[in-house]
Amino acid sequence: MSITILTRRGLFLAAIAILLGVSALNAIAQPGGLPTNVKHTDSSPEWDQLREKLFPGRRMESAASLVQLVVPLRAAYGASVPVRIVSKLPQSEALYVKRITLLVDKNPSPVSAVLELTPGLGQADFETRLRVDEYSHIRVVSELSNGELHTDSRYVKVSGGCSAPPNRDQLHNIGKTILKLPEGIKPNEPTPLDLQVVHPNDTGFEMNQISLLYIPAHFVRAIRVTYAGRPLFDAELDFSISENPAFRFNFVPGAGGELKAEVVDSKEGRYVATLQVP
Amino acid sequence: MSRHFKCPETRAQAPATRRFNNSGTWRRLAAGIGFAAFFAMPAQAGIPAPFAPVVIQPVGAPGRAEFDLTAVLERARRENKWLYVYLGASDCPYCRKYEAFLEKNAVELVPHFSRYIVVDLRSSLSVTTDALFIRIADTSRPYVEFQKSIGDERTRTVVYPSVWLLDGKPKPLMQLPAGTGTFQTVAEQLEILRLEQ
Numbered sequence: 001m002s003i004t005i006l007t008r009r010g011l012f013l014a015a016i017a018i019l020l021g022v023s024a025l026n027a028i029a030q031p032g033g034l035p036t037n038v039k040h041t042d043s044s045p046e047w048d049q050l051r052e053k054l055f056p057g058r059r060m061e062s063a064a065s066l067v068q069l070v071v072p073l074r075a076a077y078g079a080s081v082p083v084r085i086v087s088k089l090p091q092s093e094a095l096y097v098k099r100i101t102l103l104v105d106k107n108p109s110p111v112s113a114v115l116e117l118t119p120g121l122g123q124a125d126f127e128t129r130l131r132v133d134e135y136s137h138i139r140v141v142s143e144l145s146n147g148e149l150h151t152d153s154r155y156v157k158v159s160g161g162c163s164a165p166p167n168r169d170q171l172h173n174i175g176k177t178i179l180k181l182p183e184g185i186k187p188n189e190p191t192p193l194d195l196q197v198v199h200p201n202d203t204g205f206e207m208n209q210i211s212l213l214y215i216p217a218h219f220v221r222a223i224r225v226t227y228a229g230r231p232l233f234d235a236e237l238d239f240s241i242s243e244n245p246a247f248r249f250n251f252v253p254g255a256g257g258e259l260k261a262e263v264v265d266s267k268e269g270r271y272v273a274t275l276q277v278p
Numbered sequence: 279m280s281r282h283f284k285c286p287e288t289r290a291q292a293p294a295t296r297r298f299n300n301s302g303t304w305r306r307l308a309a310g311i312g313f314a315a316f317f318a319m320p321a322q323a324g325i326p327a328p329f330a331p332v333v334i335q336p337v338g339a340p341g342r343a344e345f346d347l348t349a350v351l352e353r354a355r356r357e358n359k360w361l362y363v364y365l366g367a368s369d370c371p372y373c374r375k376y377e378a379f380l381e382k383n384a385v386e387l388v389p390h391f392s393r394y395i396v397v398d399l400r401s402s403l404s405v406t407t408d409a410l411f412i413r414i415a416d417t418s419r420p421y422v423e424f425q426k427s428i429g430d431e432r433t434r435t436v437v438y439p440s441v442w443l444l445d446g447k448p449k450p451l452m453q454l455p456a457g458t459g460t461f462q463t464v465a466e467q468l469e470i471l472r473l474e475q
Contacts, residue, residue: 037465072475074455076431135460157460 038155044137046105054101054111060141060149067097067142071154078161080129080242085140087124090190091117097124099143104240106136108162108205112240117233122190122252129242131161131203162239163205170244173198177263177273182248185277190250195225197246197263197271203239220245222264227277228257253277323368324398326377328384329391331364331398336405344411344418345399347448351414354395355446362394362471363442367403370438376458383464390471394443407436414448432456443473 070084102113139153176198204217219239225232259275325331336343366373410421425433437456
C-alpha cells in the first residue's frame with residue numbers, strides 16, 4: 001500500500017515538481033532584469049529627487065559642460081569602479097571650481113563625496129574609485145566660483161559594490177596615509193599628487209562570511225589637504241568610496257613647503273601624512 | 279577569512295534544504311524539483327558547440343589545475359584573431375546560466391564571434407585562487423600573477439564564470455567584470471564583443 005501511495009503521490013508530486021522546476025529554471029534563465037538600454041545623459045527618479053534637494057531650482061549646464069566624467073561602462077569589481085573627473089578650465093583666482101559633488105544615483109547613500117576646492121589645485125581634476133551597488137548613473141556636479149553649475153554623468157553596469165566580501169588583509173595598517181608625487185615636481189604647474197589611506201571603508205552592508213553578521217559601517221568621512229599651510233581641498237566622504245580610499249589630484253608647487261593630509265574616519269580615528277616639497 | 283570565492287548560491291540554499299528535510303512530502307518534492315532541474319539543464323557543461331570552442335582541460339597534480347594557452351595564442355596570432363577565453367566550472371550554477379544564454383541565442387550571436395577564437399577552460403569550484411595556473415609557453419603562473427602580468431584588475435579571487443578578451447600577446451582588449459551577469463542579454467553580449475566602453 002505504501003508503495004501504491006508513494007507511486008501515485010510520487011508521480012503527482014514529480015509532475016508538479018517537473019512543472020515547477022522547469023518553469024523556475026526558465027524564470028532563472030531569463031536574461032537581464034536590469035535596465036540596460038539607458039543613455040549616459042538620462043535622468044533617474046533618484047536624481048530627480050536629489051537634484052531638487054541639493055540644488056533646488058538651480059540651472060545646470062550639461063550640453064556645454066565644463067566638467068567631464070570618465071568611467072568605464074563595466075569595471076572589474078562593483079566595489080572598485082575607477083572614476084575620473086576632468087575640469088575644462090584651469091583654477092584661477094578669477095574663476096575656479098569651488099565645489100565638486102560626486103553621486104551614485106542608486107547607492108544606499110547616493111552622495112559619495114563633496115569636495116571644497118581652492119585655486120591652489122591649479123587644475124580641478126580628481127581620480128578615485130567608487131562602490132556601485134547596482135546598475136546606476138554616476139554624476140558629477142561642479143560649482144564654479146561665479147555660481148554656475150556644470151554637470152556630467154555616465155551609466156555604469158556593475159553591481160554588488162556595497163556588499164562585496166570585504167578584504168581584511170590590512171587591518172593592522174588601518175589609517176596608514178601616504179602622499180606620493182607620481183610624476184615628480186613640475187614647478188609652477190599643476191602637478192599630480194596621490195593620496196591613499198589604508199582603510200576597509202566598511203559600508204555596513206558587508207557580511208562576515210564566517211559569522212554571517214554584518215560588519216558595522218566604518219569609513220573615512222573627511223579629508224583635508226594643505227600645502228604650505230594653505231588649503232588645497234576639504235572632502236566630505238561617504239562609504240561609496242572604495243576600500244583603501246585613493247585620490248589623485250593636482251597642486252602647484254611654488255616656493256616649497258609641506259604637503260599635509262589629515263584624515264578622519266567615522267569612529268573618530270585621526271590620521272596624518274606629510275610630504276616635504278623642496 | 280578564506281580568500282577563495284565560490285558560487286554564492288550554495289550557502290543561500292542551505293536553510294531551504296533543511297526545511298525540506300523536515301517532511302517526507304517536501305523531501306520528495308525537493309527531489310522532484312532537483313530531478314526536473316537536472317534534466318532541464320544543458321546536457322554538457324561548457325560553451326555550446328555552435329560557438330566552436332577550443333576546449334582546454336586542466337592538467338596537474340591534485341590541488342593544482344593548469345590551463346595551457348600556448349597553442350590557442352599561436353593560432354590567434356597566425357589567424358590574426360582575438361581570444362574569447364571562458365573559464366567555467368562543472369558544478370557552478372551561474373556558469374550553466376551563461377551557457378544556457380549562449381545556447382538560446384546562438385543563431386544571433388555566433389556571427390558576431392567571428393573575430394574571436396572561443397576558448398573554453400573547463401574547471402570546477404574546487405579549483406580556487408591559489409590552485410589555478412595559466413601556462414604560456416615555458417611559463418606557468420598562478421592566477422593572481424597571471425592577471426598582474428597581463429594587466430587585468432581581477433586579481434583578488436577567481437570568480438566562476440569569468441571571461442577574458444585577449445589579443446595574441448596576450449593583453450586584455452578591454453577590462454571585463456568579474457562574472458558574466460552584466461552581459462547576459464544579446465545587446466550586452468554584443469557590447470562586449472564590440473569592445474564598447
